[in-house]
Amino acid sequence: MLPRIVIVDDHPLMCMAVRLVLERDGYEVVAECHTGADCVQTVRSLEPDLVILDLNIPKLDGFSVIERLRSSAIKTHILILTSSDSSHYAFRCLQAGASGFVCKDDKLEELSRAVKAVLAGYSYFHKRVTDLLIENAIASTKKPPSAFNSELSLLTDRELTVFGLLVKGMSNQEIGQTLMLSHKTVSTYKIRLMNKLNAPNMVELAKIAQRHDIATA
Template identity: 45%
Template sequence: MRKAIIVDDHPFILASVRLLVINAGFEVVAECGNGIDAVQQCQKHQPDLMILDLAIPGLDGLDVIRRLKEKEIPTKIIVLSSQQSEQFTLRCLQAGAVGYVSKKDNLSILTDVINAAMAGYSFFPQLTLDAGENTFFTGEAQKLAALSNREMMVMKYLVNGLNNKQIAESLSLSEKTVSTYKSRVLEKLNVSTVLALAEMAQRHEIE
């Protein structure tokens, strides 16, 4: 039987996704609530499929994808996230994920996405047809595209009201490092306050 790992720190999502993955013909060999465990369990089990949230403790989802690709583990990764932003979707595609499903959609769509992924297809409905190849943005979107993946995750936590200490705990970083990332984000986006940052995030569906 094909093997799958589910990575999410919300018990309800885990339970719902587990049922869908099992119904799609997979054995769920591990469930993880943080990115560090996700990488370790993927190395251990070498699963055919991983369902991965982006906003997880330890290592964020983008870091998990990057590390698994660096280790050349051939697991097909489908991101399941509350984010609907094209910025995050494109980053997942570029990192090596094969699909992106919003938690705001009916989760039953995940079965079709899994089947498509295992047949060799990709699923990124948030992206325009040429977004995978054309990474040129204008104005604010261009500035957002210039942020590193870690800076994007710090921005996400900031606009959700987390302070430096809370972000540091979520990403397993020091408060000083988070403060540095925060300063870089504000500078690169040419905004001076977290409120202005939140307004920009809202315009680009980053939440």
């Protein structure tokens, strides 16, 4: 029986490219989802072997999807395929329970290798991410946190998601529509981010994003 895979991305061309790679490698794509809410419902219904998930999707962001799937009894593997090419995002995904992380800027052969590894029961992350996980675990009670536990470690997964969307230039209304949040809630997150990061304005937030290799608009 072929491994069964669900693709989750709100860009049809990306879904098509991923599907071509998977079918070429002998996998069965059982569904494509364009929102996080659809993904959760589809995975619960089909229980595929693997979900290939973008972080920046509407109606439940990627972190929320991981949380909901991991809180269920479903044993589906989760491989992140996203444009959020930052070790901070990869590290958070590892902590949240994802099995692998690939950037969309990588060659499609990287995705092919990641799928093969994850379906075989292995994790697929940049070595730097796994090294930092080990380093932080050892150092947590002995010395000040490493660079990974710097200012961004103060943020929750949802705050990190909002932060990434803000520095990409999205308005509060656009972020609210993407994450299914009210305009007021997004404003609250923005204030909380500025307080936690000691950033008085969006210019300073953008500087922090650049310092941590989080893409800005």
